[in-house]
Amino acid sequence: MELLHTRSLVPSKWSAVSCDQWADDLHSICGSFNPRLIERGRPVRGAARGIDVCGMQFAHVSNDLDCVHRNWDDIRRDTVEHLFLIVQLEGSCGVDHVGQQATLDVGDCILVDSTKPTTFHFGGNFSNHLSMHLPRQTMYSGKRDKFDIARKLEGFDTMAIMLRALIAKIMSTPDSDGNSASLQELMFNATRQAFVSDTDVLLNPMYESAARRMQMVDMLIDQHLTDANLSAKWLATRIGVSIRTLQQDFHGVGITCTTIIRDRRLRLAKEKIEQIKDVKGGRTIAEVAYSAGFNDISYFNRSFKELFDCAPTDCLRQGGGKPE
Known part of the structure; x- marks a missing residue:
C-alpha cells in the first residue's frame, strides 16, 4: 500500500x-x-x-x-x-x-x-x-x-x-x-x-557563543542521558569550559543543568511506563526508574509527581501493569 x-x-x-x-x-x-x-x-x-x-x-x-x-x-x-x-x-x-x-x-x-x-x-x-x-x-x-x-x-x-x-x-x-x-x-x-548524522560538530569554547555551547550541551545530554556520570561538571569538561562558565550559560536561559537532566530522565521514564503499562508481567516502576538514570526511588517518585501531577504507579495502573 x-x-x-x-x-x-x-x-x-x-x-x-x-x-x-x-x-x-x-x-x-x-x-x-x-x-x-x-x-x-x-x-x-x-x-x-x-x-x-x-x-x-x-x-x-x-x-x-x-x-x-x-x-x-x-x-x-x-x-x-x-x-x-x-x-x-x-x-x-x-x-x-x-x-x-x-x-x-x-x-x-x-x-x-x-x-x-x-x-x-x-x-x-x-x-x-x-x-x-x-x-x-x-x-x-x-x-x-x-x-x-x-x-x-x-x-x-x-x-x-x-x-x-x-x-x-x-x-x-x-x-x-x-x-x-x-x-x-x-x-x-x-x-x-x-x-543519522555522519558529521561531527567541532566546538572551540574560547570563541563560541553561549548559545552554541548550549547546543552542544543539549546534544550531549540527549546522547548520555542515562549515564551515571552525567552532570554539569562532566558536561563542562566535555566541551572544554569551566563549571562556572557552564552555570552562567544555563542561567542565561533561566534553568539549571540539574533540572534539565532530571526532567528529561523523567520524560524518558514516563515514555517507558507508557510502553509497558499494557504488558502483563512487565518491568516494575523501580526498574524503569533505574533504567532512566535514577538511583533514588523516593526522589524519582516525588519528582515524577511534581512534573506530571500524578504518581508513576497511577500511570502504570491505567494499563494493569506491575506497580512495585
Whole structure:
C-alpha cells in the first residue's frame, strides 16, 4: 500500500473549519502552536486530527494558512517531548527549524524536534502532511548516534520510500496484532538510520557563543542521558569550559543543568511506563526508574509527581501493569 495514495489521508474534497477550531484541534494533538491566516476571519480549508494505531500516535494536518509557529513560550508550556517525523502528502510546506530552512514537496520527509522553535510556512496555499510522534527520549536513549534534525529526505530517496512504506504498514496494523511492538521498534530504528548524522560538530569554547555551547550541551545530554556520570561538571569538561562558565550559560536561559537532566530522565521514564503499562508481567516502576538514570526511588517518585501531577504507579495502573 502506498501511503501517498491512501484515500483517508488524501481525500478528493476538503471541508472548512474556523481558525479557532483548527488551532484547538492541533493543540490537543501536537501541543502549543500558533496559526496565522493571510486573511483574518476566513475559515481554514483542511483539518487537524489525531490518529492512534498500532500503539503509535499520528497527527494528520492539512490547511491553507499563512504559517504556523512554535516559540520558546509554547515549548515551556508543553510537558511532552517528541520528535515529529513529517511526510508531505499534498502541496508543499516550508520548514524553518534549528537555523535551517527546507521546502517539503509530496513524498518528502523531515525530522523536527518539539523542544526547538519551528515555523511552518504555507503562504495561503493548501498543504497536507502526516506527522508521526516519536518519543523523543526513547529515540535518543542508549544511542550514541546524532540525528540530522531538519534535514530533508527527498521523496525519491530510498530511506524516504522505506519510511513511507513502514508508516503505511503501521497504519494498516491493528493494536491487537502480536507484531505491533516489533513494528514500533522497527520504525524507531529505521528513523534513526534514515536521519543519522555522519558529521561531527567541532566546538572551540574560547570563541563560541553561549548559545552554541548550549547546543552542544543539549546534544550531549540527549546522547548520555542515562549515564551515571552525567552532570554539569562532566558536561563542562566535555566541551572544554569551566563549571562556572557552564552555570552562567544555563542561567542565561533561566534553568539549571540539574533540572534539565532530571526532567528529561523523567520524560524518558514516563515514555517507558507508557510502553509497558499494557504488558502483563512487565518491568516494575523501580526498574524503569533505574533504567532512566535514577538511583533514588523516593526522589524519582516525588519528582515524577511534581512534573506530571500524578504518581508513576497511577500511570502504570491505567494499563494493569506491575506497580512495585
